[in-house]
Amino acid sequence: MYQNRTVLPMKKIVIIDYGLGNLRSVQKGLEHAGAEVTISKDPADLESADGVILPGVGAFSDAMKNIVPFLDGIHKYVGSGKPVLGICLGQQMLMSHSEEGGLTDGLDLVPGMVLRFPHSELKVPHMGWNALSIEQDHPFYEGIEDGAFVYFVHSYYVDTDASHTLASCEYGVNFAASVVNSTGNVIGTQFHPEKSGDIGLKMLDNFVGMC
Amino acid sequence: MLTKRIIPCLDVTLDSEGGTVVKGVEFVDLKKAGDPVDLAKRYNEQGADELVFLDITASHEGRSTMIDVIERTADEVFIPLTVGGGINSVEDVRQILRAGADKVSINTSAVKNPQLIKEASDIFGSQCIVTAIDCRRNLDIENNQDKTILELEDGTPAWYEVVIYGGRKPTGLDAVQWAKKVEELGSGEILLTSMDRDGTYDGFDIPITRKLSEELEIPIIASGGVGKPEHMYGGFIDGKADAGLAASIFHFGEYTVRDVKEALRKKDIPVRL
Numbered sequence: 001m002y003q004n005r006t007v008l009p010m011k012k013i014v015i016i017d018y019g020l021g022n023l024r025s026v027q028k029g030l031e032h033a034g035a036e037v038t039i040s041k042d043p044a045d046l047e048s049a050d051g052v053i054l055p056g057v058g059a060f061s062d063a064m065k066n067i068v069p070f071l072d073g074i075h076k077y078v079g080s081g082k083p084v085l086g087i088c089l090g091q092q093m094l095m096s097h098s099e100e101g102g103l104t105d106g107l108d109l110v111p112g113m114v115l116r117f118p119h120s121e122l123k124v125p126h127m128g129w130n131a132l133s134i135e136q137d138h139p140f141y142e143g144i145e146d147g148a149f150v151y152f153v154h155s156y157y158v159d160t161d162a163s164h165t166l167a168s169c170e171y172g173v174n175f176a177a178s179v180v181n182s183t184g185n186v187i188g189t190q191f192h193p194e195k196s197g198d199i200g201l202k203m204l205d206n207f208v209g210m211c
Numbered sequence: 212m213l214t215k216r217i218i219p220c221l222d223v224t225l226d227s228e229g230g231t232v233v234k235g236v237e238f239v240d241l242k243k244a245g246d247p248v249d250l251a252k253r254y255n256e257q258g259a260d261e262l263v264f265l266d267i268t269a270s271h272e273g274r275s276t277m278i279d280v281i282e283r284t285a286d287e288v289f290i291p292l293t294v295g296g297g298i299n300s301v302e303d304v305r306q307i308l309r310a311g312a313d314k315v316s317i318n319t320s321a322v323k324n325p326q327l328i329k330e331a332s333d334i335f336g337s338q339c340i341v342t343a344i345d346c347r348r349n350l351d352i353e354n355n356q357d358k359t360i361l362e363l364e365d366g367t368p369a370w371y372e373v374v375i376y377g378g379r380k381p382t383g384l385d386a387v388q389w390a391k392k393v394e395e396l397g398s399g400e401i402l403l404t405s406m407d408r409d410g411t412y413d414g415f416d417i418p419i420t421r422k423l424s425e426e427l428e429i430p431i432i433a434s435g436g437v438g439k440p441e442h443m444y445g446g447f448i449d450g451k452a453d454a455g456l457a458a459s460i461f462h463f464g465e466y467t468v469r470d471v472k473e474a475l476r477k478k479d480i481p482v483r484l
Contacts (some may be wrong), residue, residue, distance in 0.1 A: 024311040058336040129483040149483040
């Protein structure tokens with residue numbers, strides 16, 4: 001029987017599932033980009049992955065507890081040079097520490113701190129569409145215009161140095177809307193590419209291209 | 212700069228054959244009039260910043276059909292989706308988020324069981340728990356000295372009473388005090404509907420919208436009364452709202468989301484175009 005075969009093998013992306021929230025949109029966004037996506041609770045799945053997504057909702061310390069079974073696998077995977085994308089709380093987890101719920105250690109893949117937005121006239125959470133300032137060239141931002149609007153929802157933000165900031169955003173403070181490690185294979189977005197319309201889909205497409 | 216959000220609301224119900232339809236839609240060029248998924252796609256293309264689905268079937272069959280609508284929408288529309296209507300338990304919240312919604316909106320059941328907001332926000336995060344507050348002006352000040360008295364447009368004093376079951380039942384709760392309580396309980400956002408304005412096309416109820424926007428740290432979505440783009444402007448400038456929700460103005464096809472946003476941009480309101 002005739003079967004339609006794609007010329008290139010599909011990229012295998014693993015979304016790490018630690019129990020909560022809407023993972024369907026990330027999955028569909030990556031499938032839209034032609035990837036084969038597995039939502040996984042099994043650290044062994046990382047071994048065969050071409051790319052890994054660290055999603056995230058909820059509280060930092062809970063997420064760090066839930067991720068424990070994956071710790072060795074993630075560090076080994078990152079060491080192999082293959083790409084990892086942390087989204088929202090997932091970006092915050094990439095950092096050294098967070099002040100959410102008392103000082104808590106992160107994965108320390110990117111140096112920097114996670115801080116709460118200061119109390120001011122501005123609403124917290126920072127919720128809605130805000131403009132990105134793209135600070136560095138990176139394949140993830142290929143074809144994305146400076147000033148593009150993306151969807152944010154968060155009460156804590158990432159503070160890091162310029163060399164680890166891929167894109168920044170202004171909300172009372174200027175914060176790292178997107179980070180990168182020193183070797184370029186670990187990236188984070190404080191915003192949700194899977195909820196940022198066509199611009200976000202283009203970024204997910206770029207990520208699959210990196211894999 | 213954070214932009215003001217424009218959010219079309221789709222009231223989803225079942226037709227006589229058990230299919231899902233959006234109430235009050237008068238487009239003629241849709242394949243199937245009022246198909247929720249088609250309509251969600253259309254509003255996304257017009258530049259909607261988020262979408263709200265309200266399940267107004269209030270039935271068991273309605274819920275399972277609604278799950279299917281959420282799944283099909285989340286597969287094709289990549290902007291935030293809030294789902295409300297008949298959410299009574301943490302399990303309901305879990306089911307709806309798992310289907311692909313980003314937030315749930317809780318109304319009557321929050322009034323009946325405020326702990327639901329705390330439980331759900333502890334588990335899933337505040338960012339996905341929206342409390343919908345329906346309220347109505349109450350001019351009886353004399354017997355309500357403990358309420359938050361606001362000044363209406365003509366100077367008349369009034370307080371705003373929370374109403375439930377789609378506005379049919381007054382609760383005696385003060386809307387301002389209730390809003391502060393749900394913020395404390397962990398709600399991440401408030402969807403405020405003034406029943407005095409809902410369906411009127413007279414514009415948002417400014418006094419209560421402004422009061423909640425000023426008093427609360429979490430974002431306020433203004434709802435009820437939008438008949439033209441200027442009403443959104445009033446909600447953002449006079450009401451200080453973070454987002455504006457409307458249904459009929461979009462469903463009748465008279466204005467697109469883009470029309471509204473272009474009108475706002477001309478008046479220097481930051482919007483995503």
